[in-house]
Amino acid sequence: MWYWLHRFSSPAYFYRFAGKAIPWLAAITGLLLLAGLYGGLVLAPADYQQGDSYRIIFIHVPSAWMSLFIYMVMATAGGIGLIWHIKLAEVIAASSAPIGASFTFIALATGSLWGKPMWGTWWVWDARLTSELILLFLYFGVIALQSAGEDKRTASRASAILALVGVINIPIIHFSVEWWNTLHQGATVSKMDAPSIHTSMLVPLLIMAVACKFYYATSLLMRARAELLDREHNSHWIRDALKNHE
Amino acid sequence: MRYFSLSKAFMAILSRDLLLALRRRSEVVNPLLFFVIVVTLFPLAISPSQAVLQTLAPGIIWVAALLSTLLSLERMFRSDFEDGSLEQLLLSPCPPTVVVLAKVLAHWLVSGLPLLLIAPLLGVFLALPTAAIPTLLFTLALGTPVLSLVGAIGVALTVGLRRGGALLSLLVLPLYLPVLIFAANAVAASADGLAVTGQLYFLGGLLLLSCSLAPLAAAAALKISIH
Numbered sequence: 001m002w003y004w005l006h007r008f009s010s011p012a013y014f015y016r017f018a019g020k021a022i023p024w025l026a027a028i029t030g031l032l033l034l035a036g037l038y039g040g041l042v043l044a045p046a047d048y049q050q051g052d053s054y055r056i057i058f059i060h061v062p063s064a065w066m067s068l069f070i071y072m073v074m075a076t077a078g079g080i081g082l083i084w085h086i087k088l089a090e091v092i093a094a095s096s097a098p099i100g101a102s103f104t105f106i107a108l109a110t111g112s113l114w115g116k117p118m119w120g121t122w123w124v125w126d127a128r129l130t131s132e133l134i135l136l137f138l139y140f141g142v143i144a145l146q147s148a149g150e151d152k153r154t155a156s157r158a159s160a161i162l163a164l165v166g167v168i169n170i171p172i173i174h175f176s177v178e179w180w181n182t183l184h185q186g187a188t189v190s191k192m193d194a195p196s197i198h199t200s201m202l203v204p205l206l207i208m209a210v211a212c213k214f215y216y217a218t219s220l221l222m223r224a225r226a227e228l229l230d231r232e233h234n235s236h237w238i239r240d241a242l243k244n245h246e
Numbered sequence: 247m248r249y250f251s252l253s254k255a256f257m258a259i260l261s262r263d264l265l266l267a268l269r270r271r272s273e274v275v276n277p278l279l280f281f282v283i284v285v286t287l288f289p290l291a292i293s294p295s296q297a298v299l300q301t302l303a304p305g306i307i308w309v310a311a312l313l314s315t316l317l318s319l320e321r322m323f324r325s326d327f328e329d330g331s332l333e334q335l336l337l338s339p340c341p342p343t344v345v346v347l348a349k350v351l352a353h354w355l356v357s358g359l360p361l362l363l364i365a366p367l368l369g370v371f372l373a374l375p376t377a378a379i380p381t382l383l384f385t386l387a388l389g390t391p392v393l394s395l396v397g398a399i400g401v402a403l404t405v406g407l408r409r410g411g412a413l414l415s416l417l418v419l420p421l422y423l424p425v426l427i428f429a430a431n432a433v434a435a436s437a438d439g440l441a442v443t444g445q446l447y448f449l450g451g452l453l454l455l456s457c458s459l460a461p462l463a464a465a466a467a468l469k470i471s472i473h
Binding site for chain 2: 082134137138140141144145148149151154157158161162164165166168169172173176177179180
């Protein structure tokens with residue numbers, strides 16, 4: 001396994017492997033998205049209280065899950081890059097940040113669209129909304145630091161430290177925001193998670209969650225390939241790869 | 247090899263930084279003046295009514311403290327980085343975490359402590375009840391060191407960049423939120439006559455946590471920035 005891991009972390013091997021994997025991953029993403037959206041928007045029944053507007057959860061909830069998941073992937077990859085000086089891990093971390101920020105933004109935007117008919121307002125300072133917004137700021141910080149330096153590797157290592165500091169801070173921020181919110185206003189805002197969710201809604205939701213994971217994998221590989229081309233444009237394997245139109 | 251003492255190294259860096267700050271007084275005084283001026287803006291912008299100011303006071307004072315800390319943060323490593331002495335400090339046998347801790351303590355003594363001394367005056371400006379002023383001082387005493395410690399990570403990450411200023415605030419402000427929440431809340435609660443021990447414990451916990459972890463992160467960041 002170590003041999004395999006070692007080979008996989010070589011940029012040239014990864015570049016070729018990713019090129020072959022992307023079409024498959026993209027196809028799976030497309031199929032799952034179709035299935036999930038059909039199940040969620042057509043097959044699942046309307047909610048007896050919220051009518052059809054609840055259907056936004058099929059995008060909102062997977063995005064919110066992805067926003068945290070990608071942050072963890074980014075921080076882990078950054079940590080691996082810091083410790084073992086693996087170039088590929090730095091590339092993965094750098095390519096993850098914009099995708100994670102987009103998912104966070106989608107979660108916020110769909111949440112606010114849903115909040116307008118449900119809560120009667122676009123935005124409430126609910127604990128979850130607030131910590132999601134702060135997560136978006138943390139992503140912006142990582143992206144900004146990533147693009148600030150002239151040397152890409154130094155910038156990667158710096159933003160990896162920032163991401164790791166963020167990992168320690170996310171729970172603290174989340175709980176302090178929750179605590180702040182409960183002190184300021186009581187449970188006036190209804191929590192989104194009902195005690196149980198019907199299978200006809202749960203299945204499409206889970207399919208959408210898996211579809212988002214595959215979408216992330218697809219776009220991560222595409223971005224990582226582009227990033228590798230940019231960072232390694234002087235190395236031999238790139239010239240060979242481009243000659244063979246891989 | 248000569249005998250090397252950590253506490254001596256710590257004291258040497260600390261006294262050097264304090265002496266430098268003493269020689270450049272305007273850099274020390276400006277963030278403090280900024281703190282006072284920002285606080286005076288609010289009554290003019292919102293309302294001079296005592297009732298309104300009283301509810302806003304904890305938040306205003308704490309946000310102003312955050313911003314003024316942000317102004318003075320860069321000084322922690324910037325000039326040492328530019329004249330190369332930071333590199334020498336990191337090359338010395340003194341562990342980088344000790345260098346960071348000494349510099350953070352110097353920064354806090356120069357920019358955090360004065361905030362604490364002037365805060366009661368601002369409390370009076372904003373019609374904060376007298377009973378809440380000791381709490382304000384407690385929160386500042388526990389909270390501003392956290393700001394210096396967490397800020398050190400941000401400065402260490404951006405010190406090698408040419409225009410680090412705006413980036414620094416983007417990196418550091420989200421990390422300051424827990425301090426802001428607990429501190430402002432404690433002051434507001436004590437103005438209402440409620441118990442604030444819970445919030446102060448939380449602030450103390452944050453201080454201990456950042457005291458133990460932030461120097462490690464800042465030292466790693468400095469090594470990368472100097473590179």
